[in-house]
Amino acid sequence: MAAVIALTSLGSGVTSNITEVFSGLGTNLLTISSGSAGGPPGLVRGGVRQTITTEDAEAIKELGDPRIAGVAPTLQTNAQVKAGALNANATVVGTWSDYASVRNSAVEFGTFFSDADTRSRKRVAVIGFDIAAELYPDQEASGQRITIQGVSFTVVGVLPDKGAGFGSSNTNVFVPLSTYLQRINRQTSVGAPTVQAIYVQGASAEDLDGLVTDLTLMMANRHGTPEPEEYDFRIQNQADTLDSLNSVTRTLTLFLGAIAGISLLVGGIGIMNIMLVSVTERTREIGIRKALGARPRDILTQFLLEAVVLSAGGGVVGIGIGIGLAIFATLFLDITPGIAVGSILVAFGFAAAVGIFFGFYPAQRAARLDPVSSLRYE
Amino acid sequence: MTPIPPPVLRLEEVHKSYPLEQEEFWALKGVSFDLHEGEMVSLMGPSGSGKTTLMNIIGLLDRPTEGRYQLRGQDVSRLSESARAAVRNRMVGFVFQAFHLLPRLSVLENVEVPLTYAGVPGRERRSRAAERLEKVGLGDKLGHRPTQLSGGQQQRVAVARALALNPALLLADEPTGNLDTRTGAEILDLFEELNNEGVTVMIVTHESAVSERTRRIIRLRDGVLDSHAREVA
Numbered sequence A: 001m002a003a004v005i006a007l008t009s010l011g012s013g014v015t016s017n018i019t020e021v022f023s024g025l026g027t028n029l030l031t032i033s034s035g036s037a038g039g040p041p042g043l044v045r046g047g048v049r050q051t052i053t054t055e056d057a058e059a060i061k062e063l064g065d066p067r068i069a070g071v072a073p074t075l076q077t078n079a080q081v082k083a084g085a086l087n088a089n090a091t092v093v094g095t096w097s098d099y100a101s102v103r104n105s106a107v108e109f110g111t112f113f114s115d116a117d118t119r120s121r122k123r124v125a126v127i128g129f130d131i132a133a134e135l136y137p138d139q140e141a142s143g144q145r146i147t148i149q150g151v152s153f154t155v156v157g158v159l160p161d162k163g164a165g166f167g168s169s170n171t172n173v174f175v176p177l178s179t180y181l182q183r184i185n186r187q188t189s190v191g192a193p194t195v196q197a198i199y200v201q202g203a204s205a206e207d208l209d210g211l212v213t214d215l216t217l218m219m220a221n222r223h224g225t226p227e228p229e230e231y232d233f234r235i236q237n238q239a240d241t242l243d244s245l246n247s248v249t250r251t252l253t254l255f256l257g258a259i260a261g262i263s264l265l266v267g268g269i270g271i272m273n274i275m276l277v278s279v280t281e282r283t284r285e286i287g288i289r290k291a292l293g294a295r296p297r298d299i300l301t302q303f304l305l306e307a308v309v310l311s312a313g314g315g316v317v318g319i320g321i322g323i324g325l326a327i328f329a330t331l332f333l334d335i336t337p338g339i340a341v342g343s344i345l346v347a348f349g350f351a352a353a354v355g356i357f358f359g360f361y362p363a364q365r366a367a368r369l370d371p372v373s374s375l376r377y378e
Numbered sequence B: 001m002t003p004i005p006p007p008v009l010r011l012e013e014v015h016k017s018y019p020l021e022q023e024e025f026w027a028l029k030g031v032s033f034d035l036h037e038g039e040m041v042s043l044m045g046p047s048g049s050g051k052t053t054l055m056n057i058i059g060l061l062d063r064p065t066e067g068r069y070q071l072r073g074q075d076v077s078r079l080s081e082s083a084r085a086a087v088r089n090r091m092v093g094f095v096f097q098a099f100h101l102l103p104r105l106s107v108l109e110n111v112e113v114p115l116t117y118a119g120v121p122g123r124e125r126r127s128r129a130a131e132r133l134e135k136v137g138l139g140d141k142l143g144h145r146p147t148q149l150s151g152g153q154q155q156r157v158a159v160a161r162a163l164a165l166n167p168a169l170l171l172a173d174e175p176t177g178n179l180d181t182r183t184g185a186e187i188l189d190l191f192e193e194l195n196n197e198g199v200t201v202m203i204v205t206h207e208s209a210v211s212e213r214t215r216r217i218i219r220l221r222d223g224v225l226d227s228h229a230r231e232v233a
Helices: A002-024 A054-063 A115-119 A129-135 A177-183 A208-223 A238-281 A283-291 A296-333 A341-367 A371-375 B051-058 B081-091 B107-117 B122-135 B151-162 B181-196
Strands: A029-034 A068-083 A086-095 A124-127 A145-148 A151-158 A172-176 A197-202 A233-237 B009-019 B024-035 B040-044 B066-071 B092-095 B169-173 B201-204 B216-221
Touching: A029 A208, A029 A238, A054 A068, A054 A197, A054 A208, A068 A129, A068 A177, A086 A129, A086 A177, A115 A177, A124 A129, A124 A145, A129 A151, A145 A172, A172 A177, A197 A208, A208 A233, A233 A238, A238 A283, A238 A296, A238 A341, A283 A296, A283 A371, A283 B081, A296 A341, A296 B081, B009 B051, B024 B051, B024 B066, B040 B051, B040 B181, B051 B169, B051 B201, B081 B092, B081 B107, B092 B151, B107 B122, B107 B151, B122 B151, B151 B169, B151 B181, B169 B181, B181 B201
Parallel strands: A086 A172, A124 A151, B040 B201, B040 B216, B092 B169, B169 B201
Antiparallel strands: A029 A197, A029 A233, A068 A086, A068 A145, A068 A197, A124 A172, A145 A151, B009 B024, B009 B066
């Protein structure tokens, strides 16, 4: 029982963790990044030649396709940001104003920078929650000035706390992409300045597959690589990634459930064994009770109740141990365990059901004992 | 004129057989007798006479193979196991040679057991059980465990338990067999006292010292009533 609680808690914890992270990244999200179609997924980026440019992003934007809700190219670098005597290590990201909606990053205080800010290369910045807390512990961050690599920026907005996990924006500083290219960093391996990724948000989930096909054709055209083997870019649909991750955790949960099921079976057989021994040891008592007027049904109820008390008692102990284990595991795993009252009740019900199921056979044996011979049993 | 009440117990040509390897063994070969309200009888016979088999049938622990058995006018020879349990519960009070108390229950709880199976609610159950224990002289031992009592006291608890539901018949199987002569005599005194109050008593025994104290003796030999034996009137 302990195993059931601990394992299913961790399993559902992992699943909800992943789902939460992904929905935090934006919905209907497509990611266009550099790399060949057959290459490894975008976790290893070091050796990939940057081929996506700001012009690609602008071309997508200019399509004016109604299926596209927003476009946001990004470039990023790690830099120290300063405000007065304080400083913080930040990931500075240059992007467009659409980023706020595309990556689900609406500001909590102030505003995100606008298209006009991008066009006029304004030195404005939107900062993450942790950066604001570090640089401006005692005051409102909006309107203050920060320095990034010696360039002064005005803070126009602060993002809400996104937690410490994967994909969090807490240590990010967002600036207009044009300002970033002019003031901070610029790479032009293919003529136009390259970006690390272009995020495209679809208007609806249904159109996403068609959009991927059209964008792939368009990018192939622009990069002069008509054959899929020659593609120097990759378009990832976040829903697909989420699906495959979820199928992994589903398998994991199923596997954990199977282990838990086996332990239930073993526990149930243990209960059956104990009850069979108990029935044998108490043959005389059963005989006496029958002589005093106990019907088979009364004996059956008595032994079933004992089995249920036994297994439900074990269930309570197991639930305690399970919760303990799940909490203990989170100390090391950085997963919020999904301990739900529902799953505890289900586990308790399961324990009682195991008692009834595996206690039935011994109880029935007790109920069917012949009173004459069981009275004489030594 | 009031109609004559039916006998407490009537056996008509009761047979009982057990299957052996090849043939059947007939433990009872046609036993018939009546037992009337307020009688006190002993059932005697050497071992192998079918005495225990007859007692099991009378106590509804077993079923006759052939013949009829009526308890207070009701034919109980063909009842289902559950129905027999209910009749056994209300009509027959058992007293065993080895007392057969439940060791994990207190004296009071032991007497409550048959009341529980009869569905008597808790409060009334306790007061009735206490009253019966008072009657057998153990009113001060309600919370004791059976193992804390002497043999004679344990047998008194068993008698109180047998009387819990005012049964039609008190059926005692060698009730003095595990007791010394004096304590045994005291238990027989108790039976006599109960019988004087109207309880119908049947004692199964092979000791003539016991059977001498009853007004009527039923003798069994080789599965039939011993016709040569004298029934003491």
